[in-house]
Amino acid sequence: MAAVGLTWEDGHRRCPEGVFPACHNSHDNITVSGPKEKIQEFVRELKEEGVFAKEVNSSKMAFHFAAEKFRCWLKKEIPSPRRRSQRWISTSIPESEWNTERAIYSSAEYHVNNVVSPVLFQSALKHIPENAVVVEIAPHALLMAILKRSLPGTVTCVPLNKRNCDDNLKMFLTAIGEIYVNGKQAKVHRLFRLPSFPVPRGTPSLSSLVKWDHSTEWNVVNLQNFNISQNGQLMMGGEFRRDVDLSDPDQAFISGHNIDGRILYPATGYLRLAWEALAKIQGKAAEEIPVEFSNVHLRRATILNADAGVCARLSVSLALGSGQFEISEGGGIVVDGAIRIVNETDGLEAETFLDSSPQPPSETLTSKEVYRELLIRGYEYRDLFQGIQCAAPDGRYAEVSWKGNWVPFLDNLLQVIILGEEKRALKLPTKIQRMRILPQKHLSLVGDNSKATDGEVICNVEYAPLNFRDVMLATGKLPPDALPGDLATQECVLGLEFAGTVPSSGKRVMGLVPAKGLATSVRVDPSFMWEVPEHWTMQDAATVPVVYSTAYYSLIVRGRLQPGETVLIHSGSGGVGQAAIAISLSLGCRVFTTVGSDQKKEFLLKRFPKLNSDDILNSRSTKFEVDILQKTNGKGVDIALNSLAEEKLQATVRTLAEHGRFLEIGKFDLSQDHSLGMAIFLKNVTFHGILLDALFEVKHEKQAVNVTFHGILLDALFEVKHEKQAVVSLVQEGMKSGVVTPLPCTVFDATEAEAAFRFMASGKHLGKVVLSVASPSLQKEIFAPRAYCRPDHSYIITGGLG
Structure with a gap:
């Protein structure tokens, strides 16, 4: 069998011999049935024409087969057929024959006819009332996509089970609850046997299953928290407010x-506010709640002033029973509509769409051409609101990038509709009839679909190391706008590396991420990921990615370190310092390094026996400059790997030899725009700003390296993509040769994150500081206290509102 994008009439006309239309799903979608080989050939033919076609796994048996044995068995089971009720809508008998004897009775002939006849969904669904609740009773919610596409938005479709659901019992009970929320009274008492009271003393108590949830703050409700909507409905107000401030880094993208x-507040921004308000009431994050908007009216636009600080105050009022919401600003309603929670497993339409892999049309507009066209119409979109990568001129096809922000992403989808308008008039959205957002389904699809996310994979994190960039961001010494790309506009940017597993394969991996590594799961570019050697623990693996990638990128790729050269490595006992020492010694280089205490000096001599004790200097003052020049007879070092700041950076620059290379891995002086004297470049030295982040921004085969230098850089422009590949290969070869080895580390529990940051900021650590994300201490123990109330006593329960 196969689902194909043809009308019922086209299906009869185009189906080859032996293949016939079996199910009339909707106006332009049918299911065809026939021999497997002919179905496969027909699907291939349709795909070549650009028509949607997808095989349906029916266990090598079509649903519509001759069933004489089935007829005989049914006649025994139904000896006296009863009349079908008027609510029983037939999908196998044409409406013109509903008054015939075959259609009136629930007989063996009727049910056999269901098996062998085409399914006429499209005509039967016209009889479902506009406000009905449609329940699909089946082992797998296969018909949900058809029902939602064919029925109006006012109809609620509820599946009871799904084949790939992790917990079908929970899904079934959730569906019963959804039926109740939509005004239907299910007879739930039939699901279980009613107990007889009193129960025996050995009956397990329910008290241990009831727990207080203190994760969400709630306002104390009083009369002022309620207001009356325009249609006279009592609504909960004052629970969710948003001050719009374009100077706030989290809201700057709205500009x-x-x-x-x-500057207009985006229509999709209002939807996000209502979504967040509902999520707050549920005590969850918005991304955990799949929602559906309906009958949303945008009454007027909200104009923002970028120079006014708080330029708008938006307030969301939400009626919990009906899901009706109103968003007001300046005393007037700007948006109203309805929002409700739906089932995440209902995302069959989106899944089908992505699986169909639509082919781009022969003529498409590039992103630059799309936004030039929109600019002509008056849409001056910038930054995240320029997310359309390419589109068909008629707006029927587009590729939209996902940048982790729902507001511009949804707005980009609305822009595609604008692009398809023939008239070049300026239009603003005034009504959204229906919009469904399935966040987990969306994130899983864009995470697995290479076209959407360039092949990223989802990994579960077990250990997440801290880096100095994280500490500087957390302490405010590094402003977020110093980060590359659009990271400054995102909520969480901490974490550059991880060690964990790939859920789909169970493979142990370690890798690099541009940000958001301090998490329980991350989306990773597989080209920046390594498989963990068998003899390493996951804790060992967590100490490797950033330090060795930074060291190889700095010394080998950018610094062009040669065997036998002289190297100065600051903070030698730190993670990058140890990695750089190991690489330099493997090339036979003379290594000078600095540390902050005798304890750290002893540690380095023990870890690297090839180091000369006299070449380990003090990083607490600038005396290392004089010491190095004395030990090199005034020549200086060929390469300086620097992480020190201010006057110590200046002293390090002065230690460079002729044609020396200065590699700056610190970010403080770069972000503060501190000046550097030009005289040093008379020695023909080069100054490299080492930003490992730049390797995550590869978008073209060739582009200039993200390098900060003062003077003339004689090297040709590198190919960034090849630099990234070089770093990955160097680390891989280093693991094979033994140069790359795990570093010592201090492990903190995830619940001790603050202590971990303070410990690293103090500079007392040796090697890496690592958070154990998959810590057992995060799993709360469940206690089962029992209480017994005597039936002949009276009890007072205080704190009833607690």
Whole structure:
């Protein structure tokens, strides 16, 4: 069998011999049935024409087969057929024959006819009332996509089970609850046997299953928290407010929504506010709640002033029973509509769409051409609101990038609709009839689909190391706008590396991420990921990615370190310092390094016996400059790997020899824009700003390296993509040769994150500081206290509102 994008009439006309339309799903979608080989050939033919076609796994048996044995068995089971009720809508008998004897009775002939006849869903679904609740009773919710596509948005479709669901019992009970929320009274008492009271003393108590949830703050409700909507409905107000401030880094992206010379609050921004308000009431994050919007009316636009600080105050009022919401600003309603929670497993339409892999049309507009066209119409979108990568001129096909922000992403989808308008008029959305957002389904699809996310994979994190960039960001010494790309506009940017597993394969991996590594799961570019050697623990693996990638990138790729050269490595007992020492010694280089205490000096001599004790200097002052020049007879070092700041950075620059290379891995002086004297470049030295982050921004085969230098850089432009490949290969070869080995580390429990940051900021650590994300201490023990109330006593329960 196969689902194909043809009308019922086209299906009869185009089906080859032996293949016939079996199910009329919707106006332009049918299911065809026939021999497997002919179905496969027909699907291939349709795909070549650009028509949607997808095989349906029916266990090598079509659903519509001759069933004489089935007829005989049914006649025994149904000796006296009963009349079918008027609510029983037939999908196998045409409506013109509903009054015939075959259609009136629930007989063996009727049910056999169901098996062997085409399914007429499209005509039967017209009889379902507009406000009905449609329940699919089946082992797998296969018909949900068809029902939602064919029925109006006012109809609620509820599946009871799904084949790949992790917990079908929970899904079934959730469906019963959804039926109740939509005004239908299910007879739930039939699901279990009613107990007889009193129960025996050995009956397990339910008290241990009831727990207080203190994760969400709630306002104390009083009369002022309620208001009456325009239609007279009692609504909960004052629970969710948003001050719009474009100077706030988390909201600065809104400035890119510029239309006709004015910054307007995006229509999708209102939807996000209602979504967050509902999530707060549920005590969850918005991304944990799949929602559906319906009958959303945008009454007026909210104009923002970028120079006014708080330029708008938006308030969301939400009626919990009906899901009706109103968003007001300046005393007037700007948006109203309805929002409700739906089942995440209902995302069959999106899944089908992505699986169909639509082919781009012969003519498409590039991103630059799309936004030039929109600019002509008055849409002056910038930054995240320029997310359309390419699109068909008629707006029927587009590729939209996902940058982790729902507001511009959804707005980009609305832009595709604008692009398809023939008239070049300036239009703003005024009504959204229906929009469903399945966040987990969306994230899983874009995570697995190479076209959407360039092949990223999801990994579960077990250990997440801290780096100095994290400490500087957390302490405010490094402003977020010093980060590359659009990271400054995102909520969480801490974490550069991880060690964990790939859920789909169970493979142990370690890798690099541009940000958000301090998490329980991360999305990773597989080209920046390594398999953990068998003899390493996951804790060992967590100490490797950033330090060795930074060291190889700095010394080998950018510094062009040669065997026998002289190297100065600051903070030698730190993670990058130890990695750089190991690489330099493997090339037979003379290594000078600095540390902050005698304890760290002894540690380095023990770990690296090839180091000369006299070449380990003090990093607490600038005396290392004089010592190095004396030990090199005034020549200096060929390469300086620097992480020190201010006057110590200046002293390090002065230690460079002729044609020396200065490699700056610190970010403080770069972000503060501190000046550097030009005289040092008379020695023909080069100054490299080492930003490992730049390797995550590869978008083209060739582009200039993200390098900060003062003077003339004689090296040609590198190919960034090849630099990234070189770093990955160097680390891989280093693991094979033994140069790359795990570093010593101090492990903190994930619940001790603050202590870990303070410990690293103090500079007392040796090697790496690592958070154990998959710590057993995060798993709360369950206690089962029992209480017994005597039936002949009276009890007072205080704190009833607690």
